[in-house]
Amino acid sequence: SSELTQDPTVSVALGQTVRITCQGDSLRRYYASWYQQKPGQAPLLLIYGNNNRPLGIPDRFSGSTSGNTASLTITGTQAEDEADYYCNSRDSNGNLLGDFGGGTKLTVL
């Protein structure tokens, strides 16, 4: 089972800032990557490593870590940001890709 914990649901008003969190002991030493998934689509990489964004990802998406908690922050949330968000990081066996959080459903009000 996953050792990364995410809130199942989060809501945010259009244009506001929202933080989606991912908790786990591995995050004290290892970075999380973050994925956005819209209905019927494959996940999309948003953030990896120390707040790195792939080409084409808007800069309103940012990542950070404090203690055992990784956060994905969306600044100026858009309607199209309504989606499921997943974190991924190292599992207890040392696999840097091995563990996904349970996901957070973001609703934009």
Added chain:
Amino acid sequence: QVHLEESGPRLVKPSETLSLACSVSDGSLSGYYWSWVRQPPGKGLEYIGDIYYSGSTNYNPSLKSRVTISVDTSTNQFSLNMNSVTAADTAIYYCARADRSGWYGYFDNWGRGTLVTVSS
């Protein structure tokens, strides 16, 4: 941008073997990890395993006894075999390109996914 596409049977009988292939185009297998991730309907993502282009593998411990991932650099494909399937293995199966670097890993390119149903 590398393109990945899953192929294989969409319906598998219980106790049989699920076999999927992922074709990689517009890019080489070299230097990356080639992965399988699944998602049961309405649920979250689950890492299955990955293979480096040279052939070394990593598996989810909970699936390791039933899963084999292989790579064929001559055809730019990699494959997933999962034996003794049950209804719990019904899911969308994604193939993805991944990388690892010191303190982090990530999946940067994904196939569209294919729904595999386990049913008699």
